[in-house]
Amino acid sequence: MSNSTGTDPLAALAELDGVPDAVAAVRKAVDRVYGHRVMRRRSEAVSSEAALRGARGSAALAGADWALEELRRRSDFGGAGEPRTVGAALRVNAEAGQLLSVWRQSPLRVLARLHVVAAGENDEKTGRPRLAGEPVDEPLIALPLPAAEEMAGRLDALADLILAESGAPALVTAAVVHGELLALRPFGSYNGLVARAAERIVLVGSGLDPKGVCPGEAGHGELGAQAYGEALAGYASGTPEGVAAWIAHCGRAVELGARESMAVCEALQRGAA
Numbered sequence: 712m713s714n715s716t717g718t719d720p721l722a723a724l725a726e727l728d729g730v731p732d733a734v735a736a737v738r739k740a741v742d743r744v745y746g747h748r749v750m751r752r753r754s755e756a757v758s759s760e761a762a763l764r765g766a767r768g769s770a771a772l773a774g775a776d777w778a779l780e781e782l783r784r785r786s787d788f789g790g791a792g793e794p795r796t797v798g799a800a801l802r803v804n805a806e807a808g809q810l811l812s813v814w815r816q817s818p819l820r821v822l823a824r825l826h827v828v829a830a831g832e833n834d835e836k837t838g839r840p841r842l843a844g845e846p847v848d849e850p851l852i853a854l855p856l857p858a859a860e861e862m863a864g865r866l867d868a869l870a871d872l873i874l875a876e877s878g879a880p881a882l883v884t885a886a887v888v889h890g891e892l893l894a895l896r897p898f899g900s901y902n903g904l905v906a907r908a909a910e911r912i913v914l915v916g917s918g919l920d921p922k923g924v925c926p927g928e929a930g931h932g933e934l935g936a937q938a939y940g941e942a943l944a945g946y947a948s949g950t951p952e953g954v955a956a957w958i959a960h961c962g963r964a965v966e967l968g969a970r971e972s973m974a975v976c977e978a979l980q981r982g983a984a
Contacts, residue, residue, distance in 0.1 A: 721872065721878075721887060722877055722879045723884075724954060724958065726784075727954065727955035728951075728952075728955055728973075729959050730767070730959065731885065733959040734880065734883070735960065736966055737882050737965050737969075737979065741919060741925050744976065745922075745924075747976040747977075748980070749979045749980050751756065754924070755978060757859040758922050760972070760975045761972050762804050762805065762923065764926055764929040765907075765926030767800070767929065768795045768931055768968075769907045769928040769931070769932065770793075770800035770932075771805070772903055772928075772931055773904055774850075774915045775794075785797075788801065795831075799829040799830070799901055799904055800830065800833070803825055803901075805827065806825060807908040807909075807911055807912050808923060813913060814912050815916065816872045817846075817870075817956075818873045818909075822905060822909065823838040824838065825904075825908050826838050826898045833950055837898075841897060841899055844859075845859070845899055847896045847898075847900070848900045849896050849900070849902050849903065851940075852902070856896060857896075862896070865891065869892075872887075873913075879916055882958065882961065882962050885911075885927070885961065886957055886961035888906075888913055889906045890943060890946035890957050893906045894943075894946065895945055900909050904971040908928075911923065914965065925965050925968045925969040926972070929964075929971050930963065930965055933967050943957065954982055
C-alpha cells in the first residue's frame with residue numbers, strides 16, 4: 712500500500728543501482744537456510760543460536776567485541792563498561808522477538824521499549840526521544856547529530872513510513888529503518904543496539920526471516936566497524952549512490968548471518984552442537 716501522498720519512497724529505493732541484486736542475494740541466502748533439513752526438526756535451536764550470535768555482533772559494534780564462548784560462559788553482565796554493553800545487547804535481542812505485533816501498530820512504542828530494556832533502568836530520560844540540549848552517548852557513530860526538533864520530526868516521519876506498509880522488499884525497509892535511527896540517534900544511549908534490533912524486527916515481521924535465523928547483526932559485526940561507519944555515512948549523505956551502498960551493505964550482513972546459521976545447521980546435523 713502506498714503512503715498518503717500517493718507515492719512509495721521505499722519502493723523507489725528498491726530500484727536504485729545494485730539494490731535489486733542485493734535483494735535477490737538475500738532471498739537466496741535465506742531460502743538456503745530454511746531449506747536445510749535441520750530447520751524442519753530443530754529450528755528453535757537454530758533460532759536461539761542466531762539470537763546469541765546476533766547479540767554478539769551488535770555488542771561488538773557498540774565497542775564490546777567478545778568471543779562467542781565468553782557470552783555462553785558469563786552469567787553476570789551487571790558491571791560497567793563492556794559487560795554492561797553485552798548484557799544490553801542480549802536483553803534487546805531477546806525482547807525484540809516479543810514485539811512484532813506492537814511494531815505493526817506503533818513502531819515508536821517498540822523503540823521506546825527497546826531502549827528501556829537496553830538501559831536496564833527506567834528514569835525520566837529512558838525510553839523517550841531526547842530533548843533539546845540533552846547529550847547522546849554514542850561515541851562510535853561519527854555522523855553529525857541532528858537537533859532535537861529535527862530528530863523528532865524525522866522520527867515521526869519514519870514511523871509513518873513504516874505504518875504505510877510499503878511494497879518495497881523487506882531488506883530495503885529494514886535498511887532504511889536501521890540507517891535512519893542511527894542518523895537520528897533519538898535516545899541518549901544505546902541507539903546502535905536499538906537500530907540493529909529494529910532491523911531484525913522488520914526482517915522477521917515481514918516474513919522474509921520469520922524464525923529469526925539470519926541475524927544481520929552478526930553479519931554487521933563480521934563486516935566490521937569501519938565498513939559499517941563508511942556505509943552509514945553513505946546513507947546519511949542522502950545521495951542515491953550512498954543509500955544504495957548502505958542497503959547493499961545491510962544485505963551483505965544478512966547474507967553473512969544466514970551463512971552462520973547454515974554452519975549451525977551443519978553442526979547440528981553432525982551432532983557436534
